[in-house]
Each structure stands twice: as structure tokens, then as C-alpha cells.
Amino acid sequence: MKSELKLAAVTxxxxxxxxxxxxxxxxxxxxxxxxxxxxxxIQIKKNEALKLYEKAGESSLITLVIDGKDERQVIIKDIAQxxxxxxxxxxxxxxVDMAEKVTTEVELNFVGEAPVVKGLGGVIVRNFDAVEIxxxxxDLINExxxxxxxxxxxxxxxxxADLKLSKGVALSSHHELNEIIVAVEEPRAVAVENAAAExxxxxxxxxxx
Numbered sequence: 001m002k003s004e005l006k007l008a009a010v011t012x013x014x015x016x017x018x019x020x021x022x023x024x025x026x027x028x029x030x031x032x033x034x035x036x037x038x039x040x041x042i043q044i045k046k047n048e049a050l051k052l053y054e055k056a057g058e059s060s061l062i063t064l065v066i067d068g069k070d071e072r073q074v075i076i077k078d079i080a081q082x083x084x085x086x087x088x089x090x091x092x093x094x095x096v097d098m099a100e101k102v103t104t105e106v107e108l109n110f111v112g113e114a115p116v117v118k119g120l121g122g123v124i125v126r127n128f129d130a131v132e133i134x135x136x137x138x139d140l141i142n143e144x145x146x147x148x149x150x151x152x153x154x155x156x157x158x159x160x161a162d163l164k165l166s167k168g169v170a171l172s173s174h175h176e177l178n179e180i181i182v183a184v185e186e187p188r189a190v191a192v193e194n195a196a197a198e199x200x201x202x203x204x205x206x207x208x209x
Contacts, residue, residue, distance in 0.1 A: 003061035003073060007052050009042040011067055028088060032064065032074060034095030042066060049091055053079065059106040059133075060142050064093060073098060073137060096137040103172055105130045106141055108181065112149035121187040122154055128181050131160070132172035139168035151184055158182040 012018070012029065019029060022043055030049075032040040053076060056062055064072045072095050080090035096102055107130050116122035131144055144165070146158060161177040171177075 002071065003063045005052065005056050005060060006063045006065060007044060007048060008068070009044045009064055009066045012041050012043045014041050023089070028090060030091040030093060032066075032072065032093045032095055034074075034097070036097060037072075037095050040066070044091065046088060050088055052076075053088075053091075057107065057142055059104045059140055061096070061137050061140050062093075075102065075104065075137070075140070098137050101134050101136055102140070103132060103134050104140070105132050107143045108146050109143040110146050110148055110182075112147045114148040114151035114184070116151045116153055116156065116184050119152075120154070122151070123185040123187060124148065124151070125183045125185055126181070127179075127183070131163070131181075132174050133165075133169050134172050135169045139166070141166060141169060146181060148182065151182070154184050154186050156184055 027043045028046045030042050058076045064074045074093040077094040078092040158181045160175050
């Protein structure tokens, strides 16, 4: 299975002088590596690489076409940017084995409206922005939806066990199923009022006695 996301690349010879000229011409250096391939130095067009990264992130399968003929299935493993203007200067590609599972991180996409926010003024607290998954390369997903519409009261929460995973996708063992992804906090005014009520309970009970 080949990915519909494609990126053209050309092999290159490493060298500092050639690297400067490369960037002047609108290219950036990159490397392809993997457990069953030797490291391969390539160059890719910077603007095309940026567009692909915005669409694919680091969890989508990509068909890398090298020298117009050598097609490899890869995922973006890492990028390097300048500190000042966050300009893309390097990209790493991991060549996958289509028969072996990969572990990668995907972003969480929070969808739906939480009734507790509109009805009770609750505050949504997000503890995670991404999740680590394991799957075969062809089952890779770009993001994972988290539905907030079930958050009705202040005690409601969403854990990793509540995530709806597509077929072939599993959570990495790095995560505990009872870990809380989303919780709900009471609005500050209500929280202060409840705290004051709790503090006054001992006094009230003492007076009764």
C-alpha cells in the first residue's frame, strides 16, 4: 500500500559549502533512515516540505520519490528549525516496514461542546494534547478525536480508556488507561463558595452540640 501523500527528493553529497548553496536555491537537506536501510542523504524543496508537514505531521504515511524512481514509504520523524524565525532547515524521514508496527505520537482533536461549560460555567482542563499509538504503517492516523459532549457535570472526565480507536490502532503501553485527558473545574466563584461552606460545617456542628 502506497500513501497518496507524495514528496519528491534528490540524492545529495554531504558538505558544508554545498549545504549553503542548497538553501540559497530553496532546498533543505534531509536524511532517510530505518532498521533495514542505510542512511541516505537527500535534498527536498523547502516550500513543498512545509506544505507536506502541515498536512501530514509526524504520524502520516508518505511516499518519498527519490531521483524520480526510487519510491519509499516513510513518516516524518523529526524536523530542525532556526531559533530566531523558526525557519525549517532540516528534516528526518523514517523508512517503515509495512509488515511491522510503528509507534508514533498523534495530536488530540477536541470536538463537541461540553454542556457543563454552557450550563454550569465549568472550565475544561486538558492534561494532554497528544497521544502515543502503535499500529501498522497503513493504519496510521493524523489525529484522534476527543468528544467533549459527554461532560455534563463537574465530576465528569475523559480518560484514555474512553478514546475511540480505529481498527488496527492501539494505545502505546506508555499510557495508563485511567489517566485523565480532560477534567472539569468549577468556576472560581462556585469553588470559593463551596470551600467556605466546607469550612463552616465544623462550626455549625459545634454549635448544635
